[in-house]
Amino acid sequence: xxxxxxxxxxxxxxxxxxxxxxxxxxxxxxxxxxxxxxxxxxxxxxxxxxxxxxxxxxxxxxxxxxxxxxxxxxxxxxxxxxxxxxxxxxxxxxxxxxxxxxxxxxxxxxxxxxxxxxxxxxxxxxxxxxxxxxx
Numbered sequence: 001x002x003x004x005x006x007x008x009x010x011x012x013x014x015x016x017x018x019x020x021x022x023x024x025x026x027x028x029x030x031x032x033x034x035x036x037x038x039x040x041x042x043x044x045x046x047x048x049x050x051x052x053x054x055x056x057x058x059x060x061x062x063x064x065x066x067x068x069x070x071x072x073x074x075x076x077x078x079x080x081x082x083x084x085x086x087x088x089x090x091x092x093x094x095x096x097x098x099x100x101x102x103x104x105x106x107x108x109x110x111x112x113x114x115x116x117x118x119x120x121x122x123x124x125x126x127x128x129x130x131x132x133x134x135x
Contacts, residue, residue, distance in 0.1 A: 004051060005049065006020055007046055007048055007049065008020065008046075008049075009044040009047070010063070011044050012045065013043045015128075015129075017126070017128070018044070047064075048062050048092060050103045054122050054123045055119050060123060061090065062090055063128065064089075064090045064125070065087055065088070065125045065134060066122060067086070067087050067121065067122050068120060069084070069085045087107070087133055088106060088107050088113065088121075089106050089134060090103060090105060091105070092104075102114070108135065
């Protein structure tokens with residue numbers, strides 16, 4: 001299995017998102033090498049591509065805010081199904097002591113969830129441009 005390695009960076013001073021590679025995004029500059037991206041220095045927060053896409057085919061990065069809709073089936077014919085939507089921040093854990101390595105989701109209460117099926121989630125923003133989405 002081939003894995004795509006990509007990064008993006010949030011520049012704290014000019015409040016802009018920068019992407020590495022040929023992936024042009026709205027309001028983003030294109031960088032061709034990881035070295036150029038890291039040249040942003042201490043004023044940047046770096047985020048790695050998870051290797052997964054959301055239900056719309058959009059690449060999921062660390063720092064993204066995703067929404068997952070859980071459909072709770074009703075037992076009654078006259079009562080409709082309930083849809084519970086929850087927002088999560090995408091994070092990466094590299095805890096060598098506990099042996100936990102990988103991407104996971106964290107909700108506003110700090111609950112961690114490891115998802116195996118990213119196709120059920122949708123990116124709705126990121127923690128730098130839309131932090132209010134986690135409230």
